[in-house]
Amino acid sequence: MNIVKSKGNGVEKSLSFEEQKAKINEVREILGPMVNMLPNLCSDASVSRYLRARNWNVEKASKMLKESLKWRLEYKPETIRWDDVAHEAETGKIYRADYLDKNGRAVLVMRPGFQNTSSSKGQIRYLVYCMENAIFNLAANQEQMVWLIDFQGWTMGSVSIKVTRETAHILQDYYPERLALGILYNPPRIFESFWKVVRPFLEHKTYKKVKFVYSDNTESQKIMTDLFEMDKLESAFGGHNPAGFDLNKYAEKMKEDDQKMSAFVESASSVFFQEQSHVSVLQPEFSVTEHQLESSSDSSPSSDAESPRRVDTKILSANEMKEQPNCKNTIAESGVSRPLIHMNDFA
Template sequence: MFHRRSNSHRDQEDDSLRHESKVNELRNAIGPITGRSLQYCTDACLRRYLEARSWNVDKAKKMLEETLKWRSTYKPEEIRWHEVAIEGETGKVYRANFHDRQGRTVLILRPGKQNTKSLDNQLRHLVYLLENAILNLPEGQEQMAWLIDFTGWSISNSVPIRTARDTINILQNHYPERLAIAFLYNPPRIFEAFWKIVKYFLDAKTFQKVKFVYPKNVDSVELMRSYFDDENLPTEFGGKAIWSMTMKSSQD
């Protein structure tokens, strides 16, 4: 027993040293950077990109460079609430004022409450909320959980496939390892046709993080409740909490 524990501890130390070496290798590979790029590329950030690319430095470098280019043009940190506030009027996406059992920030999405036609502004709104959620992560926590409520969703008010693809691209490629879990709560049967197309845009790691939950499926409900306290979980997701939301104040 002692030897097994000792070996396990030594293996963890070896992994930690290897990962630290990979972080240093990636930092050297991307070369000198300044300004916001330097601020963005913390050791924790580099580890996320390496993790997303199975610790392959060349692939992580390519991914990170693409993100730095995207951030330099899209400027997500400069998006302000008043610029995207119209997107939040119906509460279709917002940061919850509770955390999951691991202390992670929670984003609640209600695609059935879609209220605008501007696809670009919808993406800017989501990016604003991602940046906001990251800023509000508890110390030592790097990931967030998503709860997606399909009440009122239909093909007629669903986002176009292109927008779904662009959303997935931003999440996977520019916010790697930020998503811990995504629960799709009670999607209607017609969603299956939409999902059959959208799922091909997901990489294997992200796909494994997407969980379908149906109120009558005990196993799926228990899985979701293993992540959330019933007292915090809104009634729309089978919990006991009734949340009222003031959109602007909840996102500041």
């Protein structure tokens, strides 16, 4: 039996696998027809992350997931490509490392002192691109990543409070339970004042995942040796790897990933249309509007209702259409043959 610890109203409780599954199904019932329109964003793994982020409170998790789905419909993060954000990446202020931690988790390196643009929208767009790419490259048995934040060159003017607040909002509300650990490496003394301002933006669960590490502190440096193979870790973080960020090599890697992402999005759309064609023979056609994302959807729209605007079906994320390795490539669900969904869906 799989037991999950959860704190509700300050009291810790245990959830069995059956109880978890029941709550996941409750969320799906609240979402209503949205589950059919966006099945991959409402997978067990995805819904479970939202429930964990809200301590298994079904109503709060449902509201959170609705807002995330609405954001993905409007922002379309899976359509961002390297050429759209390459200018933001020139200094290496955010990039996916070419090594993993000892647990096999992806590593995102952030260097806020290397800020090179003034557009908050552009900065957030690049952050979202990096998150989507990191999730896309997670191993099949991983859901979370590690953030390494290097404070070299950081000053109070490096990042605005506005961007910091928006960053916390996006990462916590639209990518819940994606952070395993956030390491703040060598923050200067002046950062203490900044930290007091931004700390209220962080939820308690996020705050507990943040660790301060100083190169001249043996005890805190042990966090790095416990977490990383030092021969692979960059020297900027106390490792033995002298290689740093190489824009040209990184651009090549991102463009290759973009091609894979595009292929998966196209595949997702193809599967969606095939599935909808099959379902239309069995039941009345329905569609989901953005208005329904904002309201409680407990019933399907009536057949004589005014025909709403259709949602762009290409919002399905690339990673959501990956087939689970070492498993049969399809499962039967409601009479429809569908690819097994990779656990690392983007929501």
